[in-house]
Amino acid sequence: MELPLSDFRRMAVEEFDTTKLLAHAAQQAREREYQKFPIVDVDSHHYESESIDEILEYMDDPVLQQLARSARQASAKSVGMLPAGVGYQDMGGRVMRYPLRGLEKTEPGVQRDISLTRRWMDAIGIDIAVMFPTPMLQLGLHPQVEVEVALARAYNRWLTERVLANEPRIRSMLYLPFNDPEASFRMVQEFGRLKGVVGFMVTSARYRPVHHNSYMKTYALMEEMSLPLAFHAGYNWNDQSTGMLNRFISVHALGFVFYNMIHLANWIINGLPERFPKLKVAWVESGLAWVPFMMQRFDNEYMMRSSEAPALKKLPSDYMREMFFSSQPMEMTDMGALETTFRMINAETQLLYSSDYPHWDFDLPSTIYDLPFLSEQAKHNILGGNAIRLFGLDLPAEKMAHVA
Numbered sequence: 579m580e581l582p583l584s585d586f587r588r589m590a591v592e593e594f595d596t597t598k599l600l601a602h603a604a605q606q607a608r609e610r611e612y613q614k615f616p617i618v619d620v621d622s623h624h625y626e627s628e629s630i631d632e633i634l635e636y637m638d639d640p641v642l643q644q645l646a647r648s649a650r651q652a653s654a655k656s657v658g659m660l661p662a663g664v665g666y667q668d669m670g671g672r673v674m675r676y677p678l679r680g681l682e683k684t685e686p687g688v689q690r691d692i693s694l695t696r697r698w699m700d701a702i703g704i705d706i707a708v709m710f711p712t713p714m715l716q717l718g719l720h721p722q723v724e725v726e727v728a729l730a731r732a733y734n735r736w737l738t739e740r741v742l743a744n745e746p747r748i749r750s751m752l753y754l755p756f757n758d759p760e761a762s763f764r765m766v767q768e769f770g771r772l773k774g775v776v777g778f779m780v781t782s783a784r785y786r787p788v789h790h791n792s793y794m795k796t797y798a799l800m801e802e803m804s805l806p807l808a809f810h811a812g813y814n815w816n817d818q819s820t821g822m823l824n825r826f827i828s829v830h831a832l833g834f835v836f837y838n839m840i841h842l843a844n845w846i847i848n849g850l851p852e853r854f855p856k857l858k859v860a861w862v863e864s865g866l867a868w869v870p871f872m873m874q875r876f877d878n879e880y881m882m883r884s885s886e887a888p889a890l891k892k893l894p895s896d897y898m899r900e901m902f903f904s905s906q907p908m909e910m911t912d913m914g915a916l917e918t919t920f921r922m923i924n925a926e927t928q929l930l931y932s933s934d935y936p937h938w939d940f941d942l943p944s945t946i947y948d949l950p951f952l953s954e955q956a957k958h959n960i961l962g963g964n965a966i967r968l969f970g971l972d973l974p975a976e977k978m979a980h981v982a
Contacts, residue, residue: 594678596694600701606944607703615980616962616973617943619699619707621810621862621904621932624691626711626733628680632740636732642725666826673938692745698935699747703943705962705973709741709750710779712937715812718784723757730755734769742774749969751777751808756784759792766796770803776969777805779862782837783812789848797854806858806902806968811838838864839872842898846876849889851897858968860902863934867909870922873898899924902968904932905960906941917951926956930965955982 597604607613626633630650637643684693691709699707714733720726730753737750752769754762769775778800780788800807813833814820820836823829838861845851845859873895880887880894890897903923910916923929934940946952946960963981966973 594675594682596675596682596697597701599675600698603942604701604703606942607701610703610944610947612703612943612947615958616705616966616977617703617931618962618965618969618971619702619704619933619935620860620930620965621710621906622695622698622704622707622935623710623712623937624695625679625713627713629691629736629740633729633732633736636735636739637728638731639724639728642728646729667938675936679936689740689744691741692748695748696745702933702935704747704933705977706747706749706965706971707933708776708965708969709737709748710810711753714753715781715810716783716814717753718756718781718812719814719816720757723755727755727758727761731761731765734765738769738772738774742772746774749774749776749971751775751779751806754778754780754796756780756786756793759790759796762793763796763799766799766803766805770800770805775805776971777808777858777860779808779810780841781812782809782841783814783833784837787844788841789844789850794853797850797857801854801857804856804970806860808860808862809838809841810862811835811864835864835868839868842872842901843876846890846894846897847887849887851900852889852891858902860904860930860968862904862932863906864903865907865909866903866905866916866919866923866929869898869903870919873922895922899928902928902930902964904930905946906932906934907939908941908945910945913950916949920951926959927964929960930968931961958982 630646634643634646634650637646679694682694684690695707695709698704711733714729717726717729734752737752741748742750752765752775754765756762766778770778797807811834813829813836815823815826815829815833817833817836820829820833823832842861850857851859876894880890884890887894899922908916919925920929931943931946933942943961947957949957952960958980959982962977965971966978966981972978
């Protein structure tokens with residue numbers, strides 16, 4: 579006799595545990611002996627919506643705080659005040675860790691995000707994880723700039739005080755409210771030296787040109803403080819261009835690349851690498867297949883129209899090879915093309931491993947470790963060494979021995 583669906587759900591809830599969910603990943607980690615070298619995950623996520631009541635305590639404006647709380651009450655799963663977006667990231671309910679995550683039990687006395695993050699890090703074999711928000715990746719599309727600023731500052735205060743200050747294995751590149759250049763500058767001033775902060779992040783789905791003069795002092799400050807800047811990809815099905823697409827697979831395939839391509843083009847062609855040569859820039863969660871296209875396309879255009887990019891002293895691709903790229907989601911359908919991509923971007927020194935956990939398309943460290951064309955040192959660099967150098971991380975001596 580079959581059990582009712584409600585009983586299946588009850589059993590799933592009672593047994594749900596991140597450690598059990600990642601049992602095969604833990605087996606991979608043991609077989610490949612990840613404990614012998616450092617692994618740094620430069621793009622992992624948590625669901626800040628699960629802690630939004632705590633976060634809103636840090637919001638200074640009482641009116642915005644009340645509006646956010648009322649929006650939260652209207653939708654229990656929302657962060658509150660975020661712009662509505664259309665998408666099917668939950669895979670039609672087939673990825674059970676999404677709906678059940680909020681019901682997982684954690685040990686008493688430990689902040690929930692810390693507890694859950696430790697579990698998946700230990701299972702996968704991660705030494706240090708750089709944590710990003712999830713629903714807030716759409717915050718750059720909010721029509722009210724003051725809402726982005728208020729929520730971003732509240733989140734950054736909460737994250738640094740409740741999470742980063744209490745778990746050295748978790749780091750973050752804090753959210754910059756990029757729609758307000760002055761607020762972004764103040765955010766770097768206020769949070770740039772706090773424990774666990776290894777840089778700052780701009781959510782890419784937005785419509786502010788990165789080369790606008792109002793951002794220059796923020797870039798200069800980050801360069802002075804040796805803090806990298808990351809552009810984290812996202813999609814917007816409400817954009818007029820992607821609005822012509824009728825399937826989410828198309829939106830996901832193109833949307834997570836489109837905005838980073840725009841920002842990278844503006845960054846290079848307007849000469850920002852020459853103006854801020856020591857500012858490290860990373861492009862996150864866009865995969866890698868688009869990078870060779872941009873290298874070839876922009877080199878070709880530059881050779882014919884170099885007068886339109888007078889600040890450049892070398893080819894656009896040469897600047898791109900000095901940037902950093904995160905690996906996930908790494909396109910692996912053509913191993914020869916992937917190997918060429920690694921060569922073109924100087925992957926051994928510029929590629930950063932990222933899992934994107936707990937999202938549906940996350941990549942385990944084996945995605946890098948099992949590549950047949952990489953040397954052992956290249957694997958160690960990509961899985962941890964490059965991030966250690968980029969962020970100035972300090973790990974136990976036995977781990978650091980593998981950092982070239």
